[in-house]
Each structure stands twice: as C-alpha cells, then as structure tokens.
Amino acid sequence: MTAPAETETLGLVRLLAACRDDAAALAAALDQLGIAICLYDTEDRVVLWNESYLAFFPEQREAIAPGTPYADTLRRFFGVNLAESQRDRLERHVEAAVQRHRTQTAPFTFQLRSGRWLKVASLPMPAGGRVRLWRDTSEEQPATTRRSADRALASLDVGYAVFDGAGRFVTANKRYQELFPGIGDLVNATATYRDHLARIERDSVLEEDRARLARVAARPLPTALPVSLPLLLRHADGGWLSLEERVGEDGTLVAIWSDATRQVEADARIGELERHLRDAVESMPHALLMFDREGRLVLRNRRLAAIDQGLARALDAAPTLVRYAAWRAGFGDVSGEDAIRGDEEVTLPDRRTVAIAPFTTDAGEMLILLSDITREKAAEAELARQKDLAHQNEKLAAMGSLLAGVAHELNNPLSVVVARAMLLEEQIVDPQAGTGVRVLRQAAERCAGIVRTFLAIARAKPRERRPLALGKVLAAVADILAYGLGADDIALEIAPVPAAAMVEAEEDALHQLFLNLLVNAQHALRGAPKPRRIAVTVAVSGGSVEVVVADNGPGVPAAIRGRIFEPYFTTKQQGEGTGIGLSVCHAIVSSHGGTIAVDDAPGGGARFTVRLPQAAEAVQTEAPRPGAPASVRGRVLVVDDERDITDVLMEILTRQGLEVTVARDGMEGLLRLEEGPCDLVITDLRMPGMDGAGLLARLAERPPALRPPVIVLTGDVLSWSRARPAFDPPPLVIEKPFDPAALSQAVREALARRA
Structure with a gap:
C-alpha cells in the first residue's frame, strides 16, 4: 500500500471535520487504507476509533470506550512497550506524552516493542478537540537502517532465537550458538521451539533445574504466557543461564538467553550485604x-x-x-x-x-x-563519688610522699648511728658503759625500724605478697603510734602473738590495715573517760588468723554499723577525719580473701574482728646476730657521696683486713678502678653526677673476668627494683640503715664467690 502524502493527511482531517456526523463511516473507510484513527474531545477523552487503531494497539481492545481519558490509553501503551528498566517511570512518560499530544503539530515516527515502525500525526480539529492518525511505515525504513539494527542485535552479549507463530525456528544470532554449541543441527526451518528447549535441557542445564525448563517447554505455543521475568537455571559447566521471552503482535516469539553468572553472584553479594546490614542493625x-x-x-x-x-x-x-x-x-x-x-x-x-x-x-x-543509659548514669554518679575519693587519696598521697621523703632523708644519718653504736658496743669492755651503748644501739635500731615501716606504708611498692608474721607487723605499727597513744593517755595492749599467725599478704597493705584500725580506736577514745585502753589479740584456728582490736570507748551504734565501711561515712567532727579509713580496711581485707566485722566489745566499746587466711609456710625464726667478722683480704671500692657513711664503711671494712678506696660518685669510682684492680664494689644508688645505676651500666660493659662483684647499699630499694640495670651476677642489695655485722657477712660471701 502506498502511504498518503502529508497534504492528504491534512485533507482527511478537513474531510473528517466536514463529515463529523458521519465520522464512523469515515473511520471505516480509513481502515481500508490501513490508517488508524482516534478522535478526542476538548478534554482529551476518546470519542471515536477504528479497527486499524486496535490492530496497531491490541492492548487497548478490552478497555477503550467513549469517554476514556487519553492518559489511560497511554498507561496501557507504555505498560506494554516500555523497557523493564523504565517501568518505574511510567507516569513521567505519560505526563510527557499528554503534553506532546496537546502541542504536537508536526508528524513523527516511533517504533513499537514488536519492531514495527509507526508514523503519527496529531492535529487540532476546527470545532475543538484533536485527531490522531497512524500508519505503518516499517517497509519504508531504509535498508541500511534495518541492516544496522540487525548487526546491533547480532553483537549483543545475549543469545537470541526467533520462532514464528507456529513455534518454528526462524533465525538466531551467533551468541546463541556460542552459549549452546550442541544446538547447531536444530538451526533449520523444521526445528521447533520445544526442540530447542529440550536440547538445552539435555546438554546445558544441571539435572536439578531440568524440570523447570521442561515445564516451560510444555506450554502450548504461541498463545502461552511468555517468560517475561528472568528464569535462572544452573549451567552444566558451572555458572548460571537466564531465559526471557518476548512475543510480537504477529505471534513471533523471541527467546533471549544470557550468561547470568555475574548477576547471580552480584545478587548473592547484595543479599549477603543486606543480611550483614540486617544483622548489624539488629545487634x-x-x-x-x-x-x-x-x-x-x-x-x-x-x-x-x-x-x-x-x-x-x-x-x-x-x-x-x-x-x-x-x-x-x-x-x-x-x-x-x-x-x-x-x-x-x-x-x-x-x-x-x-x-x-x-x-x-x-x-x-x-x-x-x-x-x-541507666547504668551509664549510675556509673557517672559513681565516678563523681570516686573523684571525691581520689581527691582525698591525693591528699593522703601527698602526706605519704612527704613521709617517705623524710624517712629517706633519715636513712643515711640513722645508718651512721646504728653502725657506730654497734662498733662501739664491740669495743667497750666496761659493763656500765657497754650498757649505755647497747641502749643507744637499741634506740637507733628502733628508729631504723620505724623508718622502714614508714617507707613500707608510704611508698608505692610493687604489689607482691609473701608470708608475714603478724606479730612483727603489729609491733611495727605499735612503734609508729607509741608517742601519739601516750600523749592521749591510751594504753595499747598486744597479747602474745602465736608463731603460727602467718598470713600471705602485701606488707604495706597489712601495715595500713592495722594502722587504720588503731588510729580509729585512738580517735574514738580521745573524749572517753579514763582509763583508756586498746586491746589487740591474735588467734589461729581452722586455717584462719583472727585479729581482734577492741577499745573501751563509746562503741559503734547498731543503727550505723552497716554503713561504717562506706567511703566518706564518718561520725567525726569536721576536720577530724576523712571517712575513708575503714573503707580502706574493708578493701584491703577483701582483696586478701578475708572478712572484717564490728560489734560491741565486752564491757562496752567497739570491737573490730579481722579474719585472714593463714599462710601455708612456717614462721621463719630470726637468725642470730653474727659475731665479730673474720679477717679477709682484698681491695674494696666504696662509692657514696655521704662522708659519714664512707667513714663508717671504711672502719667496718678495714677491721676485716680489707684495703678500702673511696669515691664520691660513679665517675670518680671508674677512675679509681682504672688506677688498679678491685675485688668488690660497694655503691650507693642516689648520688650527684653519675649515680649508682650509671656506674653499674658502665661496669656491665666490661668482660666478666674484669667485672668485680657489687653490693648496692641504698635507702631507696623501690628505685632500684624499677631501674635495675642488666648486670651479671646480679648485685647484692642491702637496705639502709644497715647492720654492720650483716654487711660484713655479705662482703665475705661476695669475696668468697670472687675467689
């Protein structure tokens, strides 16, 4: 059929306008020319259409009626002809097409999804409304355009095969035959779509998916519903295949196959990510x-x-x-x-x-x-409380640092007093004078013991537990409090402590425990009538050591006994206490696996009972004091910046028959060693210039055969334990104030190892 010219189309519009009352007859006449017509009123509602219109647009056949809005016909049209990727934008396409319908005057050409090309004219009617005319121009498309389209289809990375309305094979592209190498003998006019599906099912699909493909092949053709959504099948050689079908207006069926492996893997990855996201959100x-x-x-x-x-x-x-x-x-x-x-x-x-x-x-x-955040809010409140506690602890730490500093400064003079007293005691033969010197020595030793206790309590020692005799701990605490208790007219009575009263504990913590309990009792007794008394008893029973501290003061009211171990709870007047002493006691006892309780003492007052696990080791008896040192030979280098210390060391060592050389710091000690060999080095730690640690580091660089043994004499054992240099054999450490006899014994042992 020869297409009418554009002028003829305009003439038809004029004719339609002139014969409006007989428009149906005109529409029927246009059917004979293969021209589709649809007439719309001024509100873009359908007025009239012909059979050619329904042939071009079969999706309208069941729904079109007089008064149908043009937009509704567009929705049905795009629902069939839009690509899958554009379906979610259908309303945008409808809106644009309606606007174009109202303003379009020039004819234009478009292609249906079936492949047919249509040319459409849209013109206003003289009396209002519009008319649209369509005609098939597929045969008018240039041959080069059709060849380009064919080449484009052949180059797609999908395989397709075309079958006619009876299901017979028409054509296929190269990719189709690459996907299914065994299909070659079926690429002929006698093979059917079912034949192709059966061959693909047999050769290219895993057994567990064959039944699904068989159901597709069993449909009657070509009237069966096509596979519009991808049908995923596992390939026999690995990976995945995807099948989609498209049916044209004339019943032609196109089977589209593609390698869907990447898509399936991507979908699986997306599913995995969605699962991870879901799990993350839920967790x-x-x-x-x-x-x-x-x-x-x-x-x-x-x-x-x-x-x-x-x-x-x-x-x-x-x-x-x-x-x-x-x-x-x-x-x-x-x-x-x-x-x-x-x-x-x-x-x-x-x-x-x-x-x-x-x-x-x-x-x-x-x-x-x-x-x-209920717990977090409670933690904030607890943190605020702990900050208050830390503030109090800082004040205590500052006092402890001061105490430790004072105690350390006392070490050197006390070392001189203790050593000189012991040397004098050995030299004096007059009994009366000897008694006076002995009293002097005992007082000096007591001072030295108090200093060591101060250091044990105040300095931050490494937390290591060892068996401790409670008798010695209580005696040390009593020495510290003796003056204060005497000033308050308070008698402290410590009953004999059984030798088996041993506990595995941190020494400084144990000192702190009983010091706090006794100080607490001292404060309670200050306003009490005389006589004022604190009694301490120790008993061992059933693997536990029980220490009872009782006073005859006012006691602890029953109403507050459950709170006295809380931090900052105190019954003392402002400025008399921090309220943390008993809480520290409770913490120390608990950390050692014990218990602490309070009740009324017999006859009135407070009674605190501490129970701690008994140590497994037996009591170590104190070794007897060594007698006069035996004579030895050798050269000893003494390195210390305190002249009084070096003088007393020189006297102790020369009495043993040793040759002594003195240096004031580590550098001078190295110079003395260059002047001549040395059998033993005795050095302090804290000195101006090169200190003892620096001296040991330099000595460690020497060959073992040229390295003399070392005794470290220090009042700061903590610093030594923290900064101990590598030295072999390890130096012997003696803490100030030192016992001259014990020092002499250590010197003899060091020289014996050297020999």
Missing part, C-alpha cells in the same frame, strides 16, 4: 527507628521492645513519626517538631533513663536512636 545496643520524608516508619529493630514495650506497641498500631512524637511528648512539656529535635534524656515510668539522638539523613529521612 545494635540502641533501638533504631527510621522514618521516610512522609513520616512513615520504614525501619526498626527488635531492640525497641527492650527499650520501651509501650512505644513498640504504639508503632505497631500506627507506624508514623507523628505517633512517635506523641510518645515523646508524654515525658515533658514538648510537642510538635520540638518532640523530635535535639539530643535529650527522658526518664521512663520504671525510672530507667533513655537517651534519644535524632539525625536527619542526606535524603531527608529521620533516624532516631534510643539507648538505655
């Missing part, structure tokens, strides 16, 4: 709510029910941002947008605290996180 410690821009709830996790079941039920009934805002407004004087803005905390009826943090995403969605 969050927060309740999560997400609302879209219209305020609809689009995401929530199960944590919400744990935060507030009432809110979870409310959102089940009405999943909207408005319902959430109403819930939030129930916890304060807020409403509207104020209920969903800003970080805040609310207290639920069950007294739990919930933190709310709203966020707005880049897409304008609302994300809300709800967290139960």
Whole structure:
C-alpha cells in the first residue's frame, strides 16, 4: 500500500471535520487504507476509533470506550512497550506524552516493542478537540537502517532465537550458538521451539533445574504466557543461564538467553550485604527507628521492645513519626517538631533513663536512636563519688610522699648511728658503759625500724605478697603510734602473738590495715573517760588468723554499723577525719580473701574482728646476730657521696683486713678502678653526677673476668627494683640503715664467690 502524502493527511482531517456526523463511516473507510484513527474531545477523552487503531494497539481492545481519558490509553501503551528498566517511570512518560499530544503539530515516527515502525500525526480539529492518525511505515525504513539494527542485535552479549507463530525456528544470532554449541543441527526451518528447549535441557542445564525448563517447554505455543521475568537455571559447566521471552503482535516469539553468572553472584553479594546490614542493625545496643520524608516508619529493630514495650506497641498500631512524637511528648512539656529535635534524656515510668539522638539523613529521612543509659548514669554518679575519693587519696598521697621523703632523708644519718653504736658496743669492755651503748644501739635500731615501716606504708611498692608474721607487723605499727597513744593517755595492749599467725599478704597493705584500725580506736577514745585502753589479740584456728582490736570507748551504734565501711561515712567532727579509713580496711581485707566485722566489745566499746587466711609456710625464726667478722683480704671500692657513711664503711671494712678506696660518685669510682684492680664494689644508688645505676651500666660493659662483684647499699630499694640495670651476677642489695655485722657477712660471701 502506498502511504498518503502529508497534504492528504491534512485533507482527511478537513474531510473528517466536514463529515463529523458521519465520522464512523469515515473511520471505516480509513481502515481500508490501513490508517488508524482516534478522535478526542476538548478534554482529551476518546470519542471515536477504528479497527486499524486496535490492530496497531491490541492492548487497548478490552478497555477503550467513549469517554476514556487519553492518559489511560497511554498507561496501557507504555505498560506494554516500555523497557523493564523504565517501568518505574511510567507516569513521567505519560505526563510527557499528554503534553506532546496537546502541542504536537508536526508528524513523527516511533517504533513499537514488536519492531514495527509507526508514523503519527496529531492535529487540532476546527470545532475543538484533536485527531490522531497512524500508519505503518516499517517497509519504508531504509535498508541500511534495518541492516544496522540487525548487526546491533547480532553483537549483543545475549543469545537470541526467533520462532514464528507456529513455534518454528526462524533465525538466531551467533551468541546463541556460542552459549549452546550442541544446538547447531536444530538451526533449520523444521526445528521447533520445544526442540530447542529440550536440547538445552539435555546438554546445558544441571539435572536439578531440568524440570523447570521442561515445564516451560510444555506450554502450548504461541498463545502461552511468555517468560517475561528472568528464569535462572544452573549451567552444566558451572555458572548460571537466564531465559526471557518476548512475543510480537504477529505471534513471533523471541527467546533471549544470557550468561547470568555475574548477576547471580552480584545478587548473592547484595543479599549477603543486606543480611550483614540486617544483622548489624539488629545487634545494635540502641533501638533504631527510621522514618521516610512522609513520616512513615520504614525501619526498626527488635531492640525497641527492650527499650520501651509501650512505644513498640504504639508503632505497631500506627507506624508514623507523628505517633512517635506523641510518645515523646508524654515525658515533658514538648510537642510538635520540638518532640523530635535535639539530643535529650527522658526518664521512663520504671525510672530507667533513655537517651534519644535524632539525625536527619542526606535524603531527608529521620533516624532516631534510643539507648538505655541507666547504668551509664549510675556509673557517672559513681565516678563523681570516686573523684571525691581520689581527691582525698591525693591528699593522703601527698602526706605519704612527704613521709617517705623524710624517712629517706633519715636513712643515711640513722645508718651512721646504728653502725657506730654497734662498733662501739664491740669495743667497750666496761659493763656500765657497754650498757649505755647497747641502749643507744637499741634506740637507733628502733628508729631504723620505724623508718622502714614508714617507707613500707608510704611508698608505692610493687604489689607482691609473701608470708608475714603478724606479730612483727603489729609491733611495727605499735612503734609508729607509741608517742601519739601516750600523749592521749591510751594504753595499747598486744597479747602474745602465736608463731603460727602467718598470713600471705602485701606488707604495706597489712601495715595500713592495722594502722587504720588503731588510729580509729585512738580517735574514738580521745573524749572517753579514763582509763583508756586498746586491746589487740591474735588467734589461729581452722586455717584462719583472727585479729581482734577492741577499745573501751563509746562503741559503734547498731543503727550505723552497716554503713561504717562506706567511703566518706564518718561520725567525726569536721576536720577530724576523712571517712575513708575503714573503707580502706574493708578493701584491703577483701582483696586478701578475708572478712572484717564490728560489734560491741565486752564491757562496752567497739570491737573490730579481722579474719585472714593463714599462710601455708612456717614462721621463719630470726637468725642470730653474727659475731665479730673474720679477717679477709682484698681491695674494696666504696662509692657514696655521704662522708659519714664512707667513714663508717671504711672502719667496718678495714677491721676485716680489707684495703678500702673511696669515691664520691660513679665517675670518680671508674677512675679509681682504672688506677688498679678491685675485688668488690660497694655503691650507693642516689648520688650527684653519675649515680649508682650509671656506674653499674658502665661496669656491665666490661668482660666478666674484669667485672668485680657489687653490693648496692641504698635507702631507696623501690628505685632500684624499677631501674635495675642488666648486670651479671646480679648485685647484692642491702637496705639502709644497715647492720654492720650483716654487711660484713655479705662482703665475705661476695669475696668468697670472687675467689
């Protein structure tokens, strides 16, 4: 059929306008020319159409009627002819086409999904409304255009095969035969679509998927519904195949096959990522709510029910941002947008605290996180309490540092006093004078013991436990408190302590425990009538050591006994106590696996009972004091910046027959060693210039055969333990104040090892 010219189309419009009353007859006449016509009124509603129109657009046949809006016909048209990827934009296409319909004057050409090309004219009617005329121009398309289209189809990375309305093979592209190498003998006019599917099922599909493909082949052709959504099948050689079908207006069927391996792997990866995201959202410690821009709830996790079941039920009934805002407004004087803005905390009826943090995403969605922070709030309160405790501990630490500094400064002069007293005691033969010197020595030793106790309590020693005799610990604490108790006219009575009263403990902690208990009793007795008395008894029973500290003061009222071990709880007047002494006692006892309790002492007053596990080791008896040192030979280098110390060391060592050389610091000691060999080095740690640690480091660089043994004589054992240099053999450490006899014994042993 020869297509009418454009002028003829305009003439038809004029004729239609002139013969409007007999438009149906004219439409029928246009059918004979293969021209489709559709007439629309001024509101773009369908007035008239012909059979050619329905042949071009079969999707309209069951729905078109007089008065049908043009937009509805477009929706059906695009629903069939749009690509799958464009289906979600159907309304945009409809809106654009309606606008084009109202303004289009020039004819244009378009292609149906079936492949047919149509030319359409859209012109206004003189009396109002519009008319559209279509005609098939497929045969008029240039041959080069058809060849280009054929080449483009052949180059696609999909395999396709075309079958006619009876299901007979028409054509296929190269990719189709590459996907299915065994299909070659079926590429002929006698083979059917079912033959092709049966061959693919046999050669190219895994057995577990063959039944699915067999069901597709069993459909009657070509009237069966096509496979419009991809049918995924596992390839026998690995990977995946995808099948889609398209049916043309004339019943022609196109089977489209593609390698879907990457797509399946990508879908699996997406599924895995979605699962990870879902697991991450569900495992969050927060309740999560997400609302879209219209305020609809689009995401929530199960944590919400744990935060507030009432809110979870409310959102089940009405999943909207408005319902959430109403819930939030129930916890304060807020409403509207104020209920969903800003970080805040609310207290639920069950007294739990919930933190709310709203966020707005880049897409304008609302994300809300709800967290139960009840424990965090309690931890904040505890932290504040601990800060107060730390402040008090800082004051105690400052006092302890001062005490440790004073004690350390006393070490050197006390070392001189103790050593000189012992040397004098050995030299004096007059009994009366000897008694005086012995009293002097004992007093000096007592001072040295008190200093060592001060250091044990005040300095931050490494926490190491060892068997301790409670008798010695209590005696040391009594020495510290002797003056204060005497000034307050308080008698301290410590009953004989059994030798088996041994505990595995940190020495400084044990000193602190009993010092606190005795000081607490001392404070309680200051206002009590005389006589004032503190009694300490120790008993061993059933693997435990029990220490009872009782006083005859006012006692502890029963109403507050449950609180006296709380930090900062005190009954003392302002400025008389910190309120942490008994809490420290409780902590020390608990850390050692023991218990502490308070009750009334017999006859009135308070009685504190401490129970600690008994140590497994037996009591170590103190070794007898060595007698006069035996004579030895050798050269000793003494390195110390205190002249009094070097003088007494020189006297002790020369009495043993040793040659002594003195140096004031480590550098001078090295120079003395260069002057001549040395059999032993005795050095202090803390000195100006090169200290003892520096001297040891330099000595360690020497060959072992040229390295003399070393005795470290120090009042700061802690510093030595922290900064001990590598030295082989390890130096012997003697703490100041030192016992001359013990020092002499250590010197003899060191020289014997040297020999």
